Structures are given as C-alpha cells and as structure tokens.
C-alpha cells in the first residue's frame with residue numbers, strides 16, 4: 001500500500017494551482033489537514049472577521065474535496081505536535097505545504113521540519129518572496145523598482161490544473177467544525193458579511209471571471225468608493241482560494257491602463273510579503289527612527305486619546321468619509337482601498353494615535369486581514385515604513401471625499417446623512433447642516449494638522 005502524504009493547509013485553501021496538492025497526489029493517497037493553531041508561541045491569533053471567513057472557506061473546500069471522494073481533516077493545537085501525531089496515526093512520513101512568510105508560520109515550519117520531512121513549495125505569491133533582488137544582490141525595499149523587476153520577470157505564467165486525488169485506506173479522525181466556534185453568536189455581528197460574501201474557490205473564480213472581463217475602466221474606477229470598481233478578491237486571495245498567478249494569467253495579453261494597474265496592485269501584495277520576509281516584525285515596529293518616542297497620544301494613559309480611538313473604531317469621528325469607511329468595515333469586514341488610506345491617515349495624523357492600534361483593529365475586523373499587506377500599508381500611510389509617504393504629508397479627509405466623489409458611499413453607510421446632497425454630505429459641519437444625531441468633528445482639520453506637525457517637530461527635536 002503506498003504511503004499516505006499529508007497536505008498541511010493554512011492560507012492556501014484551493015485545489016488548482018496548489019503545488020502541495022499536485023506533488024503529494026503524484027506520490028500517494030492524500031490526507032488534507034487544516035490545523036487551527038492558536039497555541040504555537042508568538043502565533044498571531046486570527047481575528048474575529050477572518051474566523052468567520054475561515055469557517056465558510058473550509059466548508060467550501062470540503063465540498064471541493066468531496067468531488068474527489070476526499071476529505072478535509074480538522075485538528076486543533078500546535079501545528080508541529082498535531083502533524084507529528086497525525087503522521088504516527090496514519091504512517092505518513094512526509095508533509096507537503098506552501099511556504100508562508102509570516103514569522104509565526106516560519107517558526108512553525110521550522111518546528112515541523114525538526115520532526116518530519118516537510119516539503120515546502122511556493123504558491124502564495126506571483127513570485128517566491130525573496131527571489132527578486134537588486135543589482136547589488138540585496139532584497140528590494142522600495143516598491144517601484146520591485147514592481148518593475150517583477151513585471152520583467154513574470155512573462156507568461158503556467159498554471160497547475162486540479163490534481164486527481166486518491167484517498168488513504170483509513171481516514172484519521174477529524175474535529176467537528178461546529179466545535180471550533182469560528183462564527184459569532186450573541187450577538188451575531190456577521191449578518192452583513194453573509195450578504196456581502198461567498199467564500200470559497202468557486203465564488204472566487206466567478207468573481208475573477210466577471211471582473212477580468214472588463215478591466216478597461218479599472219484605473220479610474222478603483223479610486224471611487226461609491227461604485228463597485230475593484231475586484232473585491234482580497235479575502236479570496238488572502239485565504240488562497242484563488243492564486244495571484246491565476247489572476248495574472250486571466251489578464252495576460254490584455255493591454256491598456258486598466259489591466260496594467262490591476263497587475264500593479266497584485267505586485268503590492270508580493271511587495272508586502274517581500275518586506276515581511278526581510279523585516280518579520282514589520283507589523284509591530286516602526287522602521288523609521290524617532291517615531292516611537294513622544295509622537296503619539298497613548299490611549300492606555302490618555303483618556304481623551306482612548307475616547308478618540310473608540311470613536312474612530314465606531315465610525316463616529318464627525319468626518320463622513322472616515323465614518324462611512326469604518327462602518328462599512330464593521331458591517332461587512334471590508335473597506336474600499338481609498339477609504340482605508342483616508343481612515344488610517346486620520347487616525348495616525350489627525351488623532352495622533354499610534355498606527356499599531358489601527359493595524360490591530362483592522363486585523364480583527366477585516367475579512368482580508370493579511371499580516372504583510374496590513375503592516376505594509378499602515379506603515380506606508382503613517383510615514384514609518386521603509387518606503388513611505390512622509391509623515392508631514394497629511395491627507396485632508398474632506399477634500400479627498402469630494403475629489404473621489406464619495407457622496408453615494410457616505411449616504412449608504414452613514415444613514416444620518418442620507419438626506420444630504422453633494423456637496424453638504426462631505427462636510428455637513430461647515431455647511432451648518434449637520435443632523436443632530438451625527439457627531440461633531442473630534443478635531444477640526446486645520447487644528448488636527450497643526451497638532452500633528454507640532455508633535456512631529458517636537459519628537460524630532
């Protein structure tokens with residue numbers, strides 16, 4: 001009887017273009033396993049919104065595996081312990097998995113390979129993180145040259161088809177997903193999620209097909225929160241239900257600005273992984289000197305800062321575009337990219353609150369919460385990253401709202417303002433038409449800007 005092969009799944013929940021499945025299937029019967037690992041030391045626990053997604057994504061994968069008369073084994077615990085136990089139970093000696101860049105996954109990979117044969121493959125990104133280097137042989141720190149190098153290297157993408165899977169003679173026991181309590185209860189805050197999303201590879205491919213069909217206007221449309229102008233594939237990509245190479249492949253041969261800009265966005269995702277491979281603590285440490293000393297107001301010691309942070313989280317800052325974004329995030333676990341930038345900048349600059357508080361809130365509330373992308377974007381907005389906007393470049397939320405025509409978006413997410421027309425809806429305070437149930441601004445734009453610049457000057461001094 002051929003020896004069974006374990007496929008260790010993490011955020012690579014698909015069958016096609018998934019080298020761990022392809023290679024394992026060529027070597028013997030396959031045992032796919034997903035381990036809910038909240039126990040490995042320094043493991044970053046998955047946020048609540050991601051858990052909602054995970055539940056549905058695993059259900060979808062179970063269905064996909066059932067087409068092959070295969071199963072998904074669920075286990076909970078430290079990855080290395082669980083895999084070693086599973087190998088003992090089944091006689092398997094080899095574990096196949098895709099290489100991850102998150103520091104906790106890298107340490108789990110080391111722990112597994114100390115006990116079993118672990119075969120790691122690339123498949124989460126367009127190119128293996130770390131494979132692109134500058135002329136001097138060092139990893140890239142700046143996005144644009146990284147993107148140019150990636151575009152040059154990625155010419156023609158071959159995809160792996162879904163493999164044929166055979167089953168082991170006996171299936172090992174599996175946990176019941178219901179016992180994992182991944183879904184919220186009392187209160188069920190995820191009702192909006194179910195309306196907005198269908199997790200799983202099938203839905204991801206449908207979304208890709210519909211979106212890639214008409215990428216012409218993407219360059220302009222992606223900036224406008226009031227329309228459905230972006231792919232909304234980020235959670236599918238994060239959980240690996242679709243591979244970035246499948247997306248690249250779908251747009252290959254398409255010319256023009258739309259497809260080009262879309263591929264550049266995919267390059268940002270690779271770039272973020274490339275940074276986290278170089279700087280594993282990128283989600284926890286500012287990478288420009290002088291940012292951690294005295295610049296921020298600390299919500300742990302400053303009551304007003306704590307109240308401001310809460311108002312930001314709840315979408316009650318008095319800035320309609322920020323509040324619309326934060327309420328969209330709470331309602332469906334996702335926020336438009338332009339609005340993410342505005343809301344993040346507002347927290348860090350107008351409210352002078354350390355970017356890590358925002359990063360943590362996004363981590364818990366986004367269905368696409370992704371350690372490399374989240375860290376890279378927060379550091380970019382804050383001016384603390386290795387390739388960042390300057391701190392002193394402060395976004396004006398009210399004019400951004402007008403510029404990117406966010407009126408309809410605001411009316412959708414901030415019902416108190418749904419009766420206001422443009423231009424009042426962008427800035428009800430200055431037009432004296434703020435409805436009573438809509439909060440006053442936490443701080444005026446000019447005042448916030450000056451406070452931020454002064455704090456920056458003081459911290460530098």
Ligand SMILES: Cc1cc2nc3c(=O)[nH]c(=O)nc-3n(C[C@H](O)[C@H](O)[C@H](O)COP(=O)(O)OP(=O)(O)OC[C@H]3O[C@@H](n4cnc5c(N)ncnc54)[C@H](O)[C@@H]3O)c2cc1C
Pocket residue numbers: 222230231232233234235237238265266267268269272335336337338340341344362366368369370371373374375377378381
């Ligand atoms: C403060 C902040 C935090 C963010 N946190 C995350 C996060 O946790 N997870 C996440 O996936 N994205 C994050 N982003 C990036 C971006 O907002 C989302 O990827 C995008 O909004 C997803 O929507 P979409 O799939 O419709 O994007 P599209 O415009 O359709 O882009 C296609 C894909 O490209 C990738 N992409 C696009 N923009 C970026 C970017 N700036 N950085 C990295 N990848 C990008 C995503 O995988 C996205 O699905 C963050 C941005 C900001 C400003």
